[in-house]
Amino acid sequence: MLKSRATQVDNFLTGYLNAAAQNGEIARPERLVSAMRHGVLNGGKRIRPFFVMEIAQMLGAEEGLALYPAAGLECLHSYSLVHDDLPAMDDDELRRGKPTVHIAYDEATAILAGDALLTLAFDLTVHEKSGLLPKTQVELVRSLARDSGVGGMVGGQQLDLDNENKDAGEDMISRIHAMKTGALIRYSCEAGAIIAGSDQEERQNIRRYGELVGLAFQLADDLLDVTSDAASMGKATGKDADAGKSTLIAIHGVEWALKRLDQLVEEAESLLAPYGEKADIIRAATQFVAKRQS
Numbered sequence: 302m303l304k305s306r307a308t309q310v311d312n313f314l315t316g317y318l319n320a321a322a323q324n325g326e327i328a329r330p331e332r333l334v335s336a337m338r339h340g341v342l343n344g345g346k347r348i349r350p351f352f353v354m355e356i357a358q359m360l361g362a363e364e365g366l367a368l369y370p371a372a373g374l375e376c377l378h379s380y381s382l383v384h385d386d387l388p389a390m391d392d393d394e395l396r397r398g399k400p401t402v403h404i405a406y407d408e409a410t411a412i413l414a415g416d417a418l419l420t421l422a423f424d425l426t427v428h429e430k431s432g433l434l435p436k437t438q439v440e441l442v443r444s445l446a447r448d449s450g451v452g453g454m455v456g457g458q459q460l461d462l463d464n465e466n467k468d469a470g471e472d473m474i475s476r477i478h479a480m481k482t483g484a485l486i487r488y489s490c491e492a493g494a495i496i497a498g499s500d501q502e503e504r505q506n507i508r509r510y511g512e513l514v515g516l517a518f519q520l521a522d523d524l525l526d527v528t529s530d531a532a533s534m535g536k537a538t539g540k541d542a543d544a545g546k547s548t549l550i551a552i553h554g555v556e557w558a559l560k561r562l563d564q565l566v567e568e569a570e571s572l573l574a575p576y577g578e579k580a581d582i583i584r585a586a587t588q589f590v591a592k593r594q595s
């Protein structure tokens with residue numbers, strides 16, 4: 302289900318980064334372009350571009366119209382992972398089973414590759430070849446900036462850092478999840494509605510759907526941490542694999558998390574009712590997010 306969209310995005314980004322470097326659209330510091338490739342073309346699931354493209358399609362947008370903003374969103378997501386892996390943040394040496402960008406290159410290059418992926422995200426979203434009307438591009442950029450910035454992903458990351466090694470409490474944990482992980486997933490869904498030219502009511506409905514999927518995504522991620530901990534230690538502990546980070550599972554336990562996931566999926570799917578069979582692929586994706594194994 303995800304695979305064909307992932308291939309489309311990978312092919313697009315490979316072609317774009319190669320061509321843009323060759324024809325001078327991205328003036329060549331080859332080391333930087335290479336580090337950007339390492340950060341973005343490394344086997345990610347491409348869940349966010351999938352939602353942009355499939356929701357646009359479900360709502361009647363012309364095929365292909367969502368490709369540039371979808372690829373842009375993946376660049377932005379990849380930037381966040383490159384920076385999240387840095388020594389000053391999570392200090393990770395592996396990402397998607399391969400050396401992180403600062404390990405494969407160096408720290409300064411990883412910072413710059415992240416910066417360049419972030420700016421490329423906006424470049425692609427307003428690209429003249431996207432086929433999108435300028436008004437649509439502006440709406441996308443506004444939403445993307447809002448959901449990825451201080452009131453969204455980056456703000457959530459700061460709150461996460463502020464609460465490290467503290468008993469964060471349920472409200473704060475939920476807020477961190479909604480901002481740090483949820484906001485970009487919500488944007489991925491809303492972007493599909495913006496591209497399809499939805500009215501405000503439909504846009505709000507899809508945004509709410511995205512919010513619920515974002516929460517399910519994070520909870521599934523926390524469950525994966527618990528099960529991978531359990532696999533390595535022989536028992537479920539309810540503790541997050543990321544040392545120092547509080548999770549809802551540590552507070553409420555695994556049983557609660559499984560039930561909560563079902564509730565989130567049910568509520569999210571109820572918002573798809575108006576779209577009948579056209580929403581089948583999005584329904585399957587909702588299930589995939591909640592039950593994912595990686």
Ligand code: GRG
Binds near residue numbers: 381385390522595
């Ligand atoms: C450093 C500005 C800045 C932000 C970092 C999103 C984020 C904020 C950090 C990622 C930390 C993390 C592992 C969060 C858990 C959920 C998550 C975003 C997982 C990775 O997303 P996937 O599963 O990854 O879509 P792939 O590899 O498939 O792209």
